[in-house]
Amino acid sequence: MWASQLCLLKHFTDHQPHLFRKCLHVDPPIFDCILDQISGHTIFQHNSKNHQLAVTVQLAIFLFCAGHYGNVASPEDVVQWAGVSIGSFVNCMNHVMVAILDEHDRFINIPSEDLQEMERAWVFTESCTCSAWRNGMFAADGSSIPLFEKPLIFGEMFYDRKSRYSLNCQVCTQMLSANSRRNLLR
Structure with missing residues (x-):
């Protein structure tokens, strides 16, 4: 029903x-x-x-x-x-x-790196983390992604503190500076 x-x-x-x-x-x-x-x-x-x-x-x-x-x-x-x-x-x-x-x-909009707001974000990132992450654009740090079931291989390695099977995510993508892009295209 x-x-x-x-x-x-x-x-x-x-x-x-x-x-x-x-x-x-x-x-x-x-x-x-x-x-x-x-x-x-x-x-x-x-x-x-x-x-x-x-x-x-x-x-x-x-x-x-x-x-x-x-x-x-x-x-x-x-x-x-x-x-x-x-x-x-x-x-x-x-x-x-x-x-x-x-x-x-239309859903994913990456701001132009020329914007004043981006520069402020980069300065903040560099001051709070390390200079290597200065041009970072997107970051996810430690988010827990629950798994549907226990993985067959090394299953116990995925058991987390919340008593479930999950993966932790740590990602940072970096925007290239204009100079880096020009060098890449050469």
Whole structure:
């Protein structure tokens, strides 16, 4: 038996935004912004007799699944939460992913290194860390990424302090200075 909980999202938006965030892992205004960005995509338009679910519903299903892991993210559980069929679930995931990937350049915006704000950020980074990280652009330090299940090889090595299996992430990407880019192109 399916009992859609999608209708609760409107109530959560108006009265309990923290529950909206708990379901979809974004704030309602961010949800609306993503929805505005992808709604016009051609993947959501077709001439078939079978109508697609509303883009709002497809995005909600996608975000619910993407924001959960383990048993909660299984297709069966998402289907039960949303009150849709497995086929509709798969279509929603595919449609939204295509629309988001096509909007990549609009969603990811790397500021120009000529901006005064970037220079202030670089000075701050250099003063708080080390000079090698001065031109760093994106950084994630120590974020825990939960794994669906215990890895088969060296599984116990992935057991963390929160009693789950996870990976720690440490990433820093660096923007090249104009001189470095010119040297690379030579």
